[in-house]
Amino acid sequence: EEEEEQLEYGETKNPDNVEDQKDDSFDPAKIQRLLEDPKFMVETLDAAREKIRRRYERNLTYIVDREATEVQESFINAMTQLFDPHSSFLSADTLESFNSAVQNSFVGIGALLQDDDGICTIKQILPGGPAEESGLLHDEDKILAVAQGKDGEFEDVVDMQLRYVVRKIKGEKGTIVRLLIRPGSAGDPSARKDISITRGEVKLTANLASAKLIDLPTAAGELIPVGVIELPSFYGNIGAGGTLTTTAGDVTELLKKLSAAGAQGIILDLRMNGGGLLSEAVRVAGLFIPIGPVVQVRNPDGRTDVLSDRDLNLEWRGPLIVLTSRFSASASEIVAGALQDHGRALIVGNSSTHGKGTVQEVYHMNSRPAFSWFQNAAQPQARPVASKITIKQFYLPGGSSTQLKGVPSDIALPSVNEFLPIGESDLPHALAWDKIPEVEWFNDWKKLRISTPEKPELKTALAQNSTARQASLAEFAFLKEQIEWRKARYEEKAISLNLEQRIARKIADRTYIDSMDDAYETLCETNYVEEEFILKIAEEQDTLSKQNLLETGEAEAALAAEQAANDIAAGIVAVEEEEDDDDEDKPDFDIYLRESARIMADWIEIETTDDTAVTATKVAASAQAL
Structure with missing residues (x-):
């Protein structure tokens, strides 16, 4: 071929x-x-x-x-x-x-992974895949360990190269992979969840x-x-x-x-x-x-x-x-x-x-070694x-x-x-x-x-x-x-090593980018x-x-709803956050x-x-x- x-x-x-380059984390002060x-x-x-x-x-x-x-x-x-x-x-x-x-297409769980300072992080759940179907994984969840099958032992994957983590998560269709995750939404950094997902075809x-x-x-x-x-x-x-x-x-x-x-x-x-x-x-x-x-x-x-x-x-x-x-x-x-x-x-x-x-x-x-005509079929290929x-x-x-x-x-x-x-x-x-x-x-x-x-x-x-x-x-x-x-x-x-000049330059660049972002937003209206x-x-x-x-x-x-009922019984009242309608995706x-x-x-x-x-x-x- x-x-x-x-x-x-x-x-x-x-x-x-x-594209809009606004960085909410940037703080000139x-x-x-x-x-x-x-x-x-x-x-x-x-x-x-x-x-x-x-x-x-x-x-x-x-x-x-x-x-x-x-x-x-x-x-x-x-x-x-x-x-x-x-x-x-x-x-x-x-x-x-x-x-x-x-x-x-490939066989796996259907998630886009990214190395986030040594930790394998879920960046996107692919539509129609096993992960989405299970409802157990979400964006920003951290994968800390991976195990094969229902009873396999967990293997620590923190600081492991991403391609090796991916290989452990992928596998044959219909098999089970278990993930030890730290939920991205968890306020407690010690929170852990053990989830099982059956591998399948991801389109x-x-x-x-x-x-x-x-x-x-x-x-x-x-x-x-x-x-x-x-x-x-x-x-x-x-x-x-x-x-x-x-x-x-x-x-x-x-x-x-x-x-x-x-x-x-x-x-x-x-x-x-x-x-x-x-x-x-x-x-x-x-x-x-x-x-x-x-x-x-x-x-x-x-x-x-x-x-x-x-x-x-x-x-x-x-x-x-x-x-x-x-x-x-x-x-x-x-x-x-x-x-x-x-x-x-x-x-x-x-x-x-x-x-x-x-x-x-x-x-x-x-990939077969020389003189391996009588290789044991039980050995992994x-x-x-x-x-x-x-x-x-x-x-x-x-x-x-x-x-x-x-x-x-x-x-x-x-x-x-x-x-x-x-x-x-x-x-x-x-x-x-x-x-x-x-x-x-x-x-x-x-x-x-x-x-x-x-x-x-x-x-x-x-x-x-x-x-x-x-x-x-x-x-x-x-x-x-x-x-x-x-x-x-x-x-x-040439880049200055003087801290004051570097800070002034960074603030000036961000000011310029913000002004261009404003101009971009104005153009988007047309x-x-x-x-x-x-x-x-x-x-x-x-x-x-x-x-x-x-x-x-x-x-x-x-x-x-069950949690809310328990909270009410315990005298806890939650304040709902208002939804921001301005965050809807707009065409580029x-x-x-x-x-x-x-x-x-x-x-x-x-x-x-x-x-x-x-x-x-x-x-x-x-x-x-x-």
Whole structure:
């Protein structure tokens, strides 16, 4: 199976997306007190030293207690990185995570865990999973020990590396894992709970494609509905077990829903898509073209294979924009580049994409020792490992490689990503760019009655309109100010060690951030109206999750009522806290998506005007013939 790797950086959020950065824990008076109160200063420094000391000791323990397989993985990968940034050895843990990411499912309890100063902490209960169904685990609960089965002994996991804790919690479907937790809601730090959860399949529906419909107001007071499909990766079946869904199938489902809702244009959002399965990338590109080449793949022996879409069915014939960033890598670049080469889509986003133009293949390695034909079947089998090797390079239908250069945008928007080291060109030992002959192919979009941005006057008009908005709209002034501030901070190489200067700088930075947050809140008031669409499998998961929460809520309400009755009997009166309605989730003010939607609205209006003019000409000609 040929598979594209996931983007290797640890970024989980696009730096371009501006979010509210308010920090309720920041107290300027407390920081200023460090200079004014010597006793407070000593206490604070002692607490900081203790925290750092414990952190160093924990990191030293991590190094000393590393398993042989982890050392093996680090050693081999240190060697492979000298030749290629994308070839690597996958230990059993890494391979399992890789398969889960591509298939969007795994067997476990369904909880997002995080290391919080050496303690494994529940950060999120995944919807529809065993943990949510049990109602026994909650956000911010601390896992102190783990036991296997009903009668297994607890093993302390405090200060244990998170990947080892995860391995102990995961297991075979239908088996029981017991957790010793300190409830996050407990006021008493000595509080403990022993809970049992039966492991089951966890569906990562949050990692699947999703969609929304944005209503764009026009100067005439009308609304233009624009559909947006956010695609986080190219997932599907890799032959390592069942898969949740496929990317092409999910995008098809969402396109049908958006079309039924009246979408006049589609934006395919690949900004945070780091790659995935090559086969799914070809299928997704084929949803927007009748037939034709999608990518050329050059093999180690020099042979070039052309992977084409051979399905005549189109899921979308209207205007199409692909929204990209420097995080759009690998399979994302295949889709964006192919649709650009075909003249089918307009590329909007950062100046170019990531620039990864190589293909990796995963080779599952034989873990059986030599001369082990008569190995005792009762002995535990070694967990599978694999190697991921760069074996091919891909080229767009036009012959250009995406290596290093990526896919350039037709309309580029200002971005903080332009000066951050996040592209393929920033990686050591990356392959050079080259080019091969193009594939001879032509689609007559006008004859096929399929929208294309390749009309010179159309592309020029769209670019000019966008440039004018970038120079006049308040949100772009806000964005450019953010970029300049972050660029100045990034390029800063000297930091003062003077405490007074550091405190003054921290307070000044926080004051600036607070002012920008206020400006962001003001901009959010002008957000467009949007409607969200999710996949059928996600709807089913949400329904199951709501039922789980309802049952858990009813049980907790019964316990609370019983406790309240006991409190009243004991003469204890509780004061209920008022709910804060202002904490409801609001849509992000996504400047890049907003501008892409405006570009799409311009395209639709221009195309509609041209069609109207053509129709009017035909009618006039017919009248003269009469």
